[in-house]
Amino acid sequence: MATVTLRNVRKSFGKTDVIHGVDLEIADGEFIVIVGPSGCGKSTLLRMVAGLETVTSGEVEIGGRLVNKVEPMDRDIAMVFQNYALYPHMTVFDNMAYGLKIAKVPKSEIEDRVATAAKLLQLEEYLKRRPRELSGGQRQRVAMGRAIVRKPAVFLFDEPLSNLDAKLRVQMRLEIKALQRELGVTALYVTHDQVEAMTLADRMVVMNGGVADQVGKPLDVYADPRTEFVAGFIGSPPTNFLDTALLPGLSTAPSLGIRPEHLQIEDQGRLTATVSFAEALGAETLIHCRVAGGRQVTVRQDALHHIPAEGESVQLNWADADAMFFDANGRRV
Amino acid sequence: MEKRVTFKGIWLPILLVLPQLVITVVFFFYPAGQAIWQSLFIPDPFGLSMQWVGLGNFEYLFSDPYYRASFVTTAVFSILVTVVSMGVALYLAVLADRLIKGSGVYRTLLIWPYAVAPAVAGVLWLFMFNTRVGVVAWYLGLLGYDWNHVLNEGEAMGLVVVASAWGRISYNFLFFLAGLQAIPKSVIEAAAIDGAHFWTRFRTIVFPLLSPTTFFLLVVNIIYAFFETFGVIHTITSGGPQQATTILVYKVFSDGFVGQDLGSSAAQSVVLLFLVSILTVVQFKFIERRVHY
Numbered sequence: 001m002a003t004v005t006l007r008n009v010r011k012s013f014g015k016t017d018v019i020h021g022v023d024l025e026i027a028d029g030e031f032i033v034i035v036g037p038s039g040c041g042k043s044t045l046l047r048m049v050a051g052l053e054t055v056t057s058g059e060v061e062i063g064g065r066l067v068n069k070v071e072p073m074d075r076d077i078a079m080v081f082q083n084y085a086l087y088p089h090m091t092v093f094d095n096m097a098y099g100l101k102i103a104k105v106p107k108s109e110i111e112d113r114v115a116t117a118a119k120l121l122q123l124e125e126y127l128k129r130r131p132r133e134l135s136g137g138q139r140q141r142v143a144m145g146r147a148i149v150r151k152p153a154v155f156l157f158d159e160p161l162s163n164l165d166a167k168l169r170v171q172m173r174l175e176i177k178a179l180q181r182e183l184g185v186t187a188l189y190v191t192h193d194q195v196e197a198m199t200l201a202d203r204m205v206v207m208n209g210g211v212a213d214q215v216g217k218p219l220d221v222y223a224d225p226r227t228e229f230v231a232g233f234i235g236s237p238p239t240n241f242l243d244t245a246l247l248p249g250l251s252t253a254p255s256l257g258i259r260p261e262h263l264q265i266e267d268q269g270r271l272t273a274t275v276s277f278a279e280a281l282g283a284e285t286l287i288h289c290r291v292a293g294g295r296q297v298t299v300r301q302d303a304l305h306h307i308p309a310e311g312e313s314v315q316l317n318w319a320d321a322d323a324m325f326f327d328a329n330g331r332r333v
Numbered sequence: 334m335e336k337r338v339t340f341k342g343i344w345l346p347i348l349l350v351l352p353q354l355v356i357t358v359v360f361f362f363y364p365a366g367q368a369i370w371q372s373l374f375i376p377d378p379f380g381l382s383m384q385w386v387g388l389g390n391f392e393y394l395f396s397d398p399y400y401r402a403s404f405v406t407t408a409v410f411s412i413l414v415t416v417v418s419m420g421v422a423l424y425l426a427v428l429a430d431r432l433i434k435g436s437g438v439y440r441t442l443l444i445w446p447y448a449v450a451p452a453v454a455g456v457l458w459l460f461m462f463n464t465r466v467g468v469v470a471w472y473l474g475l476l477g478y479d480w481n482h483v484l485n486e487g488e489a490m491g492l493v494v495v496a497s498a499w500g501r502i503s504y505n506f507l508f509f510l511a512g513l514q515a516i517p518k519s520v521i522e523a524a525a526i527d528g529a530h531f532w533t534r535f536r537t538i539v540f541p542l543l544s545p546t547t548f549f550l551l552v553v554n555i556i557y558a559f560f561e562t563f564g565v566i567h568t569i570t571s572g573g574p575q576q577a578t579t580i581l582v583y584k585v586f587s588d589g590f591v592g593q594d595l596g597s598s599a600a601q602s603v604v605l606l607f608l609v610s611i612l613t614v615v616q617f618k619f620i621e622r623r624v625h626y
Contacts, residue, residue, distance in 0.1 A: 052522050073528040085519035089541045098537075099527035150527070 002063030002076065002153035002186055003028050004049065009058035011044055011210075018044050020210040021058065026188065031180055033189045035197035036207030037233070043158055045207070046190045050079050050156050063153055078147035079156040082163060084139045086131040086146075092118075093127040096145045103150075117145040120179070137168045144179070155180065157189040161196065173199060194234050198222070206230045228330035231257045237286060240297040244325070247271065253325035253333045260286070260300035262322035265308065269315030273297060275308045289314065365606060371599035380595075390600035399576060400584070400601075407580040410494060411558035418498035419550055422505030427535070429506075430513040440510065447503035451561060455568030458496035482570065486577035489570045493578050496569060497562040505550050512546035513539065552616050559609070581605055 004026040011019040019041045026032050034042045047053040049060055051072035060067050067075050078099075086095050093114055100110045118124045121141040131139055140160060147155060160176070161169045177200055180187050191197055197204045198218045206213045206221065206229075214226045225231035231239040240263065242256045247270065250256070265287070273289035276296070285307055287299040299316065308314050325333045340346045372390050374383040394400050429439050449457070461469045462482060470480040482488040516539060524534045540547075563582050566572060572579035572587055579587065581601065589598025 050522075050526065052525070072522075072526045073530075077526065079523065079526050081519040081523060083517065083519055085517060085523040087520060087524070087538060098524070098529075102528040102533060146523075146527070 003061075004154055004186060004188065005059070005061040005064075006045075006049075007059040007061075009045070009048060009060060010056045011041070011048060011053065012056045018210050019048075019056075022205075022207075022212045024205060024212065024215065026186060029184045029186055031177070031187045031189065031200060031202045033191060033197040033201035033204045034207055035191055035194055035204055035233075038192060040207040041210040042190045042192075042207045046156055046158055046188060049154075049188060050077055051075050076153040077156055078150050078152040078154075079158065080140075080143045080147055080160045082159040084131070084143040084163075086139060086142055088131050091128055091130055092123060092134070092142050092145075095131070095142055096149050099146065099150045113149045113151075114145070117148045120148070120182075121145050136164050137172060140164065140172055144176070148179075148183070153186065155185050155187040155189075157187065157191075159191055160189075161191070162193070169196075176200065194236065198234070206233060208233075225257075225324065226332050228255060228257065228326040228332075231324060231326070235259060237298045237300065239324075240295075241326075242271070242291065242295060242297070243293055246292055250323075251325045251333075253327050255326040255330075257324040257326060258297075258318050258322055260298040262318050263297065263299040264317050265299060265301065265305075265314045266317040267315060269317035271316045273314055273316050275310055275312045275314060277310055278307050280307065289316070291316075365602075368599045368602040368606070371595060372603045375596040386596065390596045391604075394597060394600050394604070399579075402576065403579050403581055403584045406490075406576070406578065407559065410490065410497075410562075410578070410580050411555055413490075413494045414497045414501070414558040414562065415551065415554040417494060418501035418554060419505050419547070421498070422502045423509050425502070426506050426509035426513055427539075429510055440507075443506050444503050446500045447507075449500055450564065451497070451500065452564035452568050454500050455493075455496050455565040458492060458499070458565075459569045462492055482574075484574055486574055489574055489578050493562070493566050493569050497558065497565045501554060501557060505554065508546050508550055509543070512543045516542050548616075552613075555612070556609070559605075581608075 004024070006022055006024040008021045008023060009019060010017070010021050022045060024032070034045060036042045044053060048055050049062070051067065051070060055068050062075055062077070087098065090098065096114045096117060097110050100113065105113075114127070115124075118127055121144060123138065123141055123145060126134060126138060126142075131142065134142065140163075143160070157176070161172055164172060173196060176189075189196075189200060197206075201218050203216060204218055204221060205215045208227070208229045214221055214230045216224075221230060222234055225234065225239075228241070232241065237260050239257045239259050242258070244251050244254055244256050247256070271291060273291045276288045276290055278288070279286040280303065283303055285301050285303055285305070287301065287308065289297050289299065291297055297316070327333050371383075373385065373387060375386050375390070376383045425443060429436050429443070432439060446454070459467075461467050462480060464470055464481045464483055467480075473480045480488060482492045520538060520542075521534060524538045529537065559580070560582055562580070563586065566578055566580065566583050567586075570578045572583045576584075582605065585598050585601045585605065588594050588601065592598075
């Protein structure tokens with residue numbers, strides 16, 4: 001168990017800057033999710049913590065110790081890879097025991113620790129099998145088992161669920177969360193899926209173009225996004241952005257963001273829109289409309305409300321408190 | 334899921350297979366059959382008549398100490414060529430695999446020796462080690478070592494092994510490099526995080542994952558050492574000194590075409606044929622089973 005600290009961490013590949021200075025303080029036992037679109041540098045950041053990439057400048061500390069020049073094996077971490085990275089020629093048992101054998105842990109203790117992990121992950125009956133004889137979810141569990149048995153101070157997850165189907169992903173997500181709670185290990189988890197980020201994180205880091213746009217508790221980030229990017233990336237369906245030129249006198253900032261659930265269709269509204277189509281999802285209905293200037297907006301309303309017909313003209317309204325204004329650089333004003 | 338191509342008629346598939354069948358029959362089955370037939374006779378030196386001797390050629394062959402010595406020579410030679418060419422190739426491939434910049438140049442240069450025909454390679458090495466004019470032999474002389482592969486059996490064997498293995502390194506290197514690059518990088522990284530240093534990783538992860546490639550190369554290289562090194566041996570030592578480098582294939586040639594003992598030569602071909610069949614069956618039946626993932 002340990003804290004992790006990043007101080008102005010930067011990474012360049014040749015002349016290309018990938019990470020433009022990230023600062024982060026992770027408390028002991030905290031679950032941090034780094035979320036962002038592909039190419040935002042989130043995996044690179046994780047790999048720098050793991051020691052698989054060199055740090056171009058800045059400092060990485062694990063448990064208060066500067067680890068910039070420390071080999072991955074000496075950082076007291078374990079990592080779960082996107083493709084699981086199991087050793088294909090070894091049985092499940094050997095996969096999990098590999099690190100312990102190298103560390104020259106006594107044989108009886110290895111067996112104990114693997115057995116405990118296998119029980120925790122319901123892998124007991126598969127210990128003699130090889131990875132190719134397992135399903136995706138089971139392979140994922142083996143990869144986690146391999147991380148658990150070494151009792152690391154920090155868990156690193158690099159998009160561990162993206163190779164699984166949707167149903168399994170939800171199930172494994174819960175298991176990962178429960179496991180991390182039970183073990184009390186500090187975890188750093190990278191994903192491009194904002195739902196995973198929202199559900200797993202104690203705090204999340206939203207990355208955009210090599211910069212940490214916002215760090216905070218999931219609901220705080222959702223309720224109070226600091227940038228236009230964060231507002232658009234976190235939340236599904238995404239935040240609607242309107243051109244303030246359509247709404248004279250409202251603000252001098254060029255862009256207005258309103259979450260779909262904060263828009264209402266009313267008799268008297270602030271903005272006229274034409275309904276493109278409606279998606280009735282049962283408990284709620286998503287109504288996709290087009291406003292002047294051609295922007296798409298989505299209204300999320302309770303299923304009990306009246307659903308307007310396609311092509312119908314409606315009035316949209318919102319509370320002032322729910323309006324988020326962004327300047328030309330995408331910063332919240 | 335395996336996709337199978339199915340044909341409606343019988344004639345098209347036969348037509349498609351025919352060229353290969355013809356080549357196999359003309360260049361393999363026919364000569365092999367002829368060798369088996371001839372091994373049962375002793376022809377006169379002018380090829381005008383043949384005398385039936387049954388298995389006489391074989392009896393004579395296996396009571397011949399030179400022939401039995403040739404078996405040992407072949408075994409030593411094949412093992413050395415295979416180990417040297419695969420060992421060096423694997424070492425170079427591991428180095429090339431670690432390179433990020435300039436691996437293309439390195440790779441291209443390493444492939445060049447493969448383009449050199451065995452006989453030419455033999456002549457190249459012969460020139461370098463020629464006892465009178467060879468560069469390497471001259472330098473060895475300066476160091477006080479009197480190199481003479483014409484007289485020294487060990488040196489002769491060493492030279493043909495090196496000359497045979499040299500061109501082969503390129504070929505093996507290519508396959509090893511491809512094999513190394515096919516190992517997912519994350520598996521290596523996972524092992525690194527698990528605490529395995531370079532050598533441990535190589536021993537416990539890389540080499541086992543490379544075993545399908547290694548096995549394939551083992552088969553190909555042994556067959557190469559058995560049959561395709563004729564040119565090298567012929568140009569460098571002609572099987573000498575004292576038959577020290579006369580491998581089985583070379584003996585087929587020297588007994589048959591130099592010694593004009595065609596019956597014995599044919600019998601030796603049959604023995605080789607038998608040997609290769611066994612080798613192939615053993616390799617595919619027993620060894621391949623253990624190297625699948």
